[in-house]
Amino acid sequence: MSPRSARGAFDLSEGIHSTTEIRPGLRMPVLGLGVWQTPAGIATEEAVRAALRSGYRLIDTAAMYGNESDVGRAIRHSSVPREELFVTTKLWNDDQGYEGALAAFERSRSRLGVSTVDLYLIHWPVPGKREESWRALTQLQQEGRARAIGVSNFTIAHLEALARVSEVTPAVNQVEFSPFLFQAELLEYCCSHGIQLEAYSPLVRGRRLDHPVIGALAAAHGKSPAQVVLRWDLQHGVIPIPKSTRPERIQENSQLFDFELGPSEMAALDGLDEGLRMAWDPSEIG
Ligand SMILES: NC(=O)c1ccc[n+]([C@@H]2O[C@H](COP(=O)([O-])OP(=O)(O)OC[C@H]3O[C@@H](n4cnc5c(N)ncnc54)[C@H](OP(=O)(O)O)[C@@H]3O)[C@@H](O)[C@H]2O)c1
Numbered sequence: 131m132s133p134r135s136a137r138g139a140f141d142l143s144e145g146i147h148s149t150t151e152i153r154p155g156l157r158m159p160v161l162g163l164g165v166w167q168t169p170a171g172i173a174t175e176e177a178v179r180a181a182l183r184s185g186y187r188l189i190d191t192a193a194m195y196g197n198e199s200d201v202g203r204a205i206r207h208s209s210v211p212r213e214e215l216f217v218t219t220k221l222w223n224d225d226q227g228y229e230g231a232l233a234a235f236e237r238s239r240s241r242l243g244v245s246t247v248d249l250y251l252i253h254w255p256v257p258g259k260r261e262e263s264w265r266a267l268t269q270l271q272q273e274g275r276a277r278a279i280g281v282s283n284f285t286i287a288h289l290e291a292l293a294r295v296s297e298v299t300p301a302v303n304q305v306e307f308s309p310f311l312f313q314a315e316l317l318e319y320c321c322s323h324g325i326q327l328e329a330y331s332p333l334v335r336g337r338r339l340d341h342p343v344i345g346a347l348a349a350a351h352g353k354s355p356a357q358v359v360l361r362w363d364l365q366h367g368v369i370p371i372p373k374s375t376r377p378e379r380i381q382e383n384s385q386l387f388d389f390e391l392g393p394s395e396m397a398a399l400d401g402l403d404e405g406l407r408m409a410w411d412p413s414e415i416g
Pocket residue numbers: 163164165166167190191253282283304305329330331332333334335336339354356357371372373374375376379380382383408409
């Protein structure tokens with residue numbers, strides 16, 4: 131399988147500042163910090179600050195996480211120019227529908243304290259509502275309020291259904307993705323349709339980093355298990371958004387650009403797939 135048929139592999143020559151084009155003229159960092167379950171308040175602010183110090187430029191939050199204001203405060207008080215930052219937030223299920231999505235976007239934008247959101251995602255494919263939510267997101271993009279729009283937890287069936295009712299293709303699909311949930315078919319589909327895949331729970335929430343295959347690769351490269359798994363994402367052309375509240379781990383998770391996994395090492399990690407999920411399975415959603 132050639133997973134990069136339409137989008138091409140990442141150019142990682144800029145290290146942590148590497149980006150990939152997700153829309154004409156719009157580039158997205160290839161690594162981000164996730165802040166789900168990072169407590170609102172100072173913990174989120176400090177995690178974002180630590181990430182910016184380590185060179186991250188993409189921050190992934192959501193209305194549902196309850197910490198958009200803290201992300202906003204951290205980026206406003208940082209010395210990194212706004213145009214270098216890439217802020218993603220998401221439309222929660224209760225707010226789906228055309229009017230609901232427009233209103234929810236404005237609440238998120240105001241909590242973040244930004245004039246434009248870089249990427250706005252439909253968090254989950256809520257049946258009967260997601261098409262109208264998408265219509266609202268396309269309007270937000272047309273009006274320049276969101277620089278890019280996308281989806282999360284969409285399967286191939288959800289993406290195909292969306293393509294039947296809208297000419298606007300999501301720039302990004304954020305899904306659970308790890309060596310233990312290697313969604314090769316979805317990756318191939320997204321690549322060939324110009325949709326950037328983004329990996330949530332890329333570290334399997336820390337629960338499988340002691341796997342011997344990962345441990346052996348980490349030892350061979352003098353890297354940590356987390357770094358091996360995140361590098362695997364990058365070499366598949368997938369953007370990982372690991373979460374941590376600890377500055378030393380935030381930094382560790384960013385040091386991915388000074389080693390490379392060989393083809394047999396990538397295949398060994400691909401082979402760990404067991405369909406393991408930390409979150410709900412969206413294929414159950416019609
Ligand atoms: N779209 C969606 O539906 C959806 C769903 C889930 C998540 N997400 C996004 O994806 C992000 C990441 O996913 P996630 O938070 O579920 O899981 P994750 O990033 O796979 O794992 C986070 C867990 O791993 C630990 N950890 C972090 N770095 C580590 C390291 N180097 N070594 C060992 N353990 C480490 C963290 O603990 P410490 O904090 O104590 O370091 C935390 O418990 C979220 O924050 C969120 O932004 C999106």
